[in-house]
Amino acid sequence: MTQLENRTFDEIAIGDKIQAEKTLTERDILLFAEVSGDVNPVHLDAEYAAGTLFKQRIAHGMWTGAQISALLGVQMPGPGTIYLGQNLSFRAPVYLGDTIEFELTVSDKRDDKKIVHFQCKASNQHGKTVASGEAQVIAPTEKIRLPRPTLPNITIG
Amino acid sequence: MTQLENRTFDEIAIGDKIQAEKTLTERDILLFAEVSGDVNPVHLDAEYAAGTLFKQRIAHGMWTGAQISALLGVQMPGPGTIYLGQNLSFRAPVYLGDTIEFELTVSDKRDDKKIVHFQCKASNQHGKTVASGEAQVIAPTEKIRLPRPTLPNITIG
Numbered sequence: 001m002t003q004l005e006n007r008t009f010d011e012i013a014i015g016d017k018i019q020a021e022k023t024l025t026e027r028d029i030l031l032f033a034e035v036s037g038d039v040n041p042v043h044l045d046a047e048y049a050a051g052t053l054f055k056q057r058i059a060h061g062m063w064t065g066a067q068i069s070a071l072l073g074v075q076m077p078g079p080g081t082i083y084l085g086q087n088l089s090f091r092a093p094v095y096l097g098d099t100i101e102f103e104l105t106v107s108d109k110r111d112d113k114k115i116v117h118f119q120c121k122a123s124n125q126h127g128k129t130v131a132s133g134e135a136q137v138i139a140p141t142e143k144i145r146l147p148r149p150t151l152p153n154i155t156i157g
Numbered sequence: 158m159t160q161l162e163n164r165t166f167d168e169i170a171i172g173d174k175i176q177a178e179k180t181l182t183e184r185d186i187l188l189f190a191e192v193s194g195d196v197n198p199v200h201l202d203a204e205y206a207a208g209t210l211f212k213q214r215i216a217h218g219m220w221t222g223a224q225i226s227a228l229l230g231v232q233m234p235g236p237g238t239i240y241l242g243q244n245l246s247f248r249a250p251v252y253l254g255d256t257i258e259f260e261l262t263v264s265d266k267r268d269d270k271k272i273v274h275f276q277c278k279a280s281n282q283h284g285k286t287v288a289s290g291e292a293q294v295i296a297p298t299e300k301i302r303l304p305r306p307t308l309p310n311i312t313i314g
Contacts, residue, residue, distance in 0.1 A: 004198070022194075030308060030311070031188055031192040031311070032192050032223070033306075034308055034311050035185060035188040035189050035192060035220070036223035036224060037179075037227040037231070038223070038227035038230040038231060039161075039230075039231060039305060039306045039307075040230035040231055040235070040236055040238070041161070041303060042236070043230075044306040044308075045306055048236075052237075060223075060226065060230070062219065062222050062223045062226040063192070065223075065243070066192060066193035066217075066219045066222075066223065067193060069217065069218060069219040070193040070194040073195040073196075073197035073200075073217070074194070074195060074196060074197055078197070079197055079199070079205075080209075081197070084247060085244070085246040085247060086218070086219070086222070086243075086244075086247075087242070087243075087245075088242060088243050089241065090240050090241060090242060133242075146198060146205065148196060149196045149198050150196075151196065152187065152314035154187070154188070154312070155311070155312050156311050157310060
């Protein structure tokens, strides 16, 4: 996709869904540790993690939150969205190599303030819910189409 | 700090606070866009952002969430923490160069399940609250001290 196109408030209906899939990599964990400052060893140190109840390294919980927020920012509603709030329950760990499916479903719309509510769910490749919650946004009222911004190359190590 | 030391459930009291300060840089925005996939132009494109109600580029909302989660993971409780959930309300934009103060205050403890609740607040250099919410964690019961993990060098462009 070289274009971003938003979904305006009027184009969004209760029950509409967006989905995306992402596999957690070493790179994801390192970038998230860097940008958050969260160097808790359960994310970074395999030997330490082996001695925890998780038995292996896990993703930062907010990595999952970040993926959910990205769907709101680029897919639906996309450009012009104002992010009002997010609830998240972290229900199971995300391990390196896990493929997480993110699904956001429009659960409510408020015409007066153009507010849209989304039920948010993240599940792993075994069908287990790893996180769930709710997002609230103000959806844009004007149609926006524009070239998708590109990022500079980011290298680790 | 070259060491990480946790605060066990018993060492945490209602009213305890942790604080940290961070200034939002271009690098933060680019890293967060990369790790989340959120390339919404309000974060990346100054010209586009100038035409929005924000008038300039803003941080990803979940960047603020990520900083809050990092305080739980490295400061209090720190290593051994299990992150159960997070609520966030995004109340005002965070602009490039803003210095955000994050403050987490222990608001409740549940002895039976070792659950600790934190009130979370992020404020900018003008004293305006940019985000607030609540976190729930299971705090560790065993003391952990260990060397602070270091990250590889990450370069952009």
